[in-house]
């Protein structure tokens with residue numbers, strides 16, 4: 001149904017769990033996914049997992065929090081591909097990074113700063129550079145990945161005592177929605193759209209005890225499968241969403257609706 005017709009689509013954190021699925025979905029529907037990620041091992045793994053790598057795909061190792069690196073990378077991409085149709089701000093802080101405790105009372109400023117730097121400042125830097133090109137083109141499409149936890153607070157009873165959902169996650173995921181709405185109104189006169197997708201949690205080898213607890217909070221009674229977001233990503237990347245901007249799309253098995 002959706003044809004992405006050689007659309008150049010940049011995905012930050014494109015070598016991660018959700019990003020690599022986006023890469024495959026976009027490629028399958030005629031788009032040209034461009035992966036921006038700072039983890040070479042993950043990039044190599046993704047390259048290996050993709051059955052066929054041809055010209056309709058590219059990888060750039062870049063740290064999105066570094067202005068100069070981002071600027072050079074976006075300039076290179078624009079020179080190579082002559083346009084940028086879509087940017088997906090998807091990169092996120094890896095919660096498995098070892099910090100002592102996620103308890104609010106002791107929450108480290110180091111983690112707070114790191115998470116804001118990747119998820120908000122990183123998105124700002126990439127978007128600024130991409131938007132310069134999109135303004136020249138007089139069109140563009142930006143998709144910002146938030147979370148169901150950009151709409152509701154985490155239910156901390158789900159998590160173990162020393163492994164609570166960190167305050168920074170709520171702050172950045174709510175912030176992404178504000179960022180996206182700001183872009184939508186500021187960039188509308190240049191024919192550039194901006195929307196937010198709030199996905200629910202994806203099932204990814206979590207402990208059975210956790211899965212049994214979380215599914216009771218979700219009307220559809222399960223976490224998301226990785227392919228549950230294919231359709232919404234295609235819709236947002238394609239021209240079928242041409243009249244949509246400033247919107248927040250929640251796709252979470254119903255979790256935020258009760």
Ligand SMILES: NC(=O)c1ccc[n+]([C@@H]2O[C@H](COP(=O)([O-])OP(=O)(O)OC[C@H]3O[C@@H](n4cnc5c(N)ncnc54)[C@H](O)[C@@H]3O)[C@@H](O)[C@H]2O)c1
Nearest residue numbers: 013015016017018037038039063064090091092147201202
């Ligand atoms: N997985 C879920 O259940 C879930 C649920 C809701 C929302 N989300 C959101 O979806 C997005 C992707 O999540 P995921 O589960 O695929 O995470 P992930 O950790 O698998 O992927 C994130 C990617 O971002 C990259 N990255 C981190 N810092 C970077 C930097 N400074 N520069 C460039 N790349 C950087 C990592 O290398 C990684 O490949 C995140 O924004 C996350 O908050 C995920």
